[in-house]
Amino acid sequence: MIRSRVKQSVLESARIFWVPVPLKKPFRIATMVAHQAPCVFLQLRWTDGLESWGEAAPLHSINGETGRTCFAALQDLAEWLVNQEAQPCLALLGRLMPFQHAAVSAFEMAVQDYLSQAAGLPLWRFLGPGDPDKALRTDQTISILPPPQAAEEAARIVHEGFTIIKVKLGDGVRADLARLEAIRIAVGEEVTLRVDANQAYDAIEGETLLRGLEPFGIEFIEQPVAKTDLAGMKALNDLGLVPVMADESCFSVLDGLALRGCCWGVNVKLSKSRGLAGGLAIAQLGYPSMVGGMIETRLGTTAAAHLARAHPSFQYFDLDSSLGHGADWVIGGISVRDGVVHLPDSPGLGASLDSGFLSHVAGSQVVEVRGG
Ligand SMILES: [Mg+2]
Structure with missing residues (x-):
C-alpha cells in the first residue's frame, strides 16, 4: 500500500533558497573566520501532495563548496530530477555530481524525508x-x-x-x-x-x-x-x-x-x-x-x-x-x-522552514524548477 503510493508519486517541483544565516559571534577555525553561515535549502513538492526539505552545508575549507556553488548545483540537480519518482532520484544522485557533496546531500535528505513521510515513519526508523x-x-x-x-x-x-x-x-x-x-x-x-x-x-x-x-x-x-x-x-x-x-x-x-x-x-x-x-x-x-x-x-x-x-x-x-x-x-x-x-x-x-525567512533572502537567491 505504502509502496504503491510512493511509486505513483513523482517530483513535481523544487524550490532552492540560498540563505546567509547570521552568526551570534564570528567563528574562527584554522583557515578562516566566518561571520555568517551560507546555508542552502531545498523544498520538494511531490504529486501526492507531500512536501519535503533538505539543507546543504557548504564549507569551502572542508568540502570545497560555497553557498553560490550549492545554489547552482541544486538548480541543475532539480532540472535533471523533476518528473522522477523518489527511488530513481536516489539512484541517480549516487552518480550525479561526484564532487558536490553538500549539494547532493541536500537533495538526498529531501528525498529521504519524502520517503519516510510516505512510509509514515520517523526518518531514523x-x-x-x-x-x-x-x-x-x-x-x-x-x-x-x-x-x-x-x-x-x-x-x-x-x-x-x-x-x-x-x-x-x-x-x-x-x-x-x-x-x-x-x-x-x-x-x-x-x-x-x-x-x-x-x-x-x-x-x-x-x-x-x-x-x-x-x-x-x-x-x-x-x-x-x-x-x-x-x-x-x-x-x-x-x-x-x-x-x-x-x-x-x-x-x-x-x-x-x-x-x-x-x-x-x-x-x-x-x-x-x-x-x-x-x-x-x-x-x-x-x-x-x-x-x-x-x-x-x-x-x-x-x-x-x-x-x-x-x-x-x-x-x-x-x-x-x-x-x-x-x-x-x-x-x-x-x-x-x-x-x-x-x-x-x-x-x-x-x-521545515517558516516562510518568514523569505524576507531575509534576495530575489536572486530563490529559484523554482517545475516539472511538466
Ligand atoms: Mg572536525
Missing part, C-alpha cells in the same frame, strides 16, 4: 532499526580564542548544562596548549574535552601537541594532520596518547577503508558523505563514529540527529552548529536540553 532510547549527548564547540575568553566560553557552556566541550585547535602548539589548560582549570575534571585541529599540523608538531595534551585528559583529537597524510595520522594514533579521529580524511566508504589502521574513529557529516545513505554506509565499517556538523541550521542538524539514532556505530555527537546562529526559521526539528538532543516523533524529517 525508516533508515534502520535504530535505538529509540539512545541519548544523543552533544558537545558544544569553542573556536580559536585567547585563553581567558576560551575559559569564559567553557564556563558558560557548562552553566548551560553541557558536559562535553569540543575545542578548536590550530593556533600553534603552545597557544593551543595554553587554551586547553585555561579551559580545564575553568571547568574542572568532570567535563569531557575533545579537540579538533582541522589539519593544522604535521606529524612532528602533532606529536608535540599530543604529548602536551596528555595532562588535560582529552577524549580524542580530530584530524591533527592534512587530510592526505594517512601515514602521519597513523604515526600519531600509534603513539597511544590521544585517540585520533579522521574527519577531513573521511568522506566515503572508500576513504574509511583506506584509513584502516591509521585512526581510531571517524567523524561522519552529511555534507561530506553525500547524504544519509552514505553516512550509514560508513557507519557499517564499524569504527567508533561521531555524527558531526559544520554550519547547519536546526533543519540540517535534525537530519544528522536522525542518522545518529539509526546506527549503533554512532556513539559521539557534535550537533551544535545551529546554537551559534543569530536567527532560527525552522519549524519543528530537534531541541537541545542540558546538552541532549531530542528528535521530533513525527513521520519524516520532522522539520
Whole structure:
C-alpha cells in the first residue's frame, strides 16, 4: 500500500533558497573566520501532495563548496530530477555530481524525508532499526580564542548544562596548549574535552601537541594532520596518547577503508558523505563514529540527529552548529536540553522552514524548477 503510493508519486517541483544565516559571534577555525553561515535549502513538492526539505552545508575549507556553488548545483540537480519518482532520484544522485557533496546531500535528505513521510515513519526508523532510547549527548564547540575568553566560553557552556566541550585547535602548539589548560582549570575534571585541529599540523608538531595534551585528559583529537597524510595520522594514533579521529580524511566508504589502521574513529557529516545513505554506509565499517556538523541550521542538524539514532556505530555527537546562529526559521526539528538532543516523533524529517525567512533572502537567491 505504502509502496504503491510512493511509486505513483513523482517530483513535481523544487524550490532552492540560498540563505546567509547570521552568526551570534564570528567563528574562527584554522583557515578562516566566518561571520555568517551560507546555508542552502531545498523544498520538494511531490504529486501526492507531500512536501519535503533538505539543507546543504557548504564549507569551502572542508568540502570545497560555497553557498553560490550549492545554489547552482541544486538548480541543475532539480532540472535533471523533476518528473522522477523518489527511488530513481536516489539512484541517480549516487552518480550525479561526484564532487558536490553538500549539494547532493541536500537533495538526498529531501528525498529521504519524502520517503519516510510516505512510509509514515520517523526518518531514523525508516533508515534502520535504530535505538529509540539512545541519548544523543552533544558537545558544544569553542573556536580559536585567547585563553581567558576560551575559559569564559567553557564556563558558560557548562552553566548551560553541557558536559562535553569540543575545542578548536590550530593556533600553534603552545597557544593551543595554553587554551586547553585555561579551559580545564575553568571547568574542572568532570567535563569531557575533545579537540579538533582541522589539519593544522604535521606529524612532528602533532606529536608535540599530543604529548602536551596528555595532562588535560582529552577524549580524542580530530584530524591533527592534512587530510592526505594517512601515514602521519597513523604515526600519531600509534603513539597511544590521544585517540585520533579522521574527519577531513573521511568522506566515503572508500576513504574509511583506506584509513584502516591509521585512526581510531571517524567523524561522519552529511555534507561530506553525500547524504544519509552514505553516512550509514560508513557507519557499517564499524569504527567508533561521531555524527558531526559544520554550519547547519536546526533543519540540517535534525537530519544528522536522525542518522545518529539509526546506527549503533554512532556513539559521539557534535550537533551544535545551529546554537551559534543569530536567527532560527525552522519549524519543528530537534531541541537541545542540558546538552541532549531530542528528535521530533513525527513521520519524516520532522522539520521545515517558516516562510518568514523569505524576507531575509534576495530575489536572486530563490529559484523554482517545475516539472511538466
Ligand atoms: Mg572536525
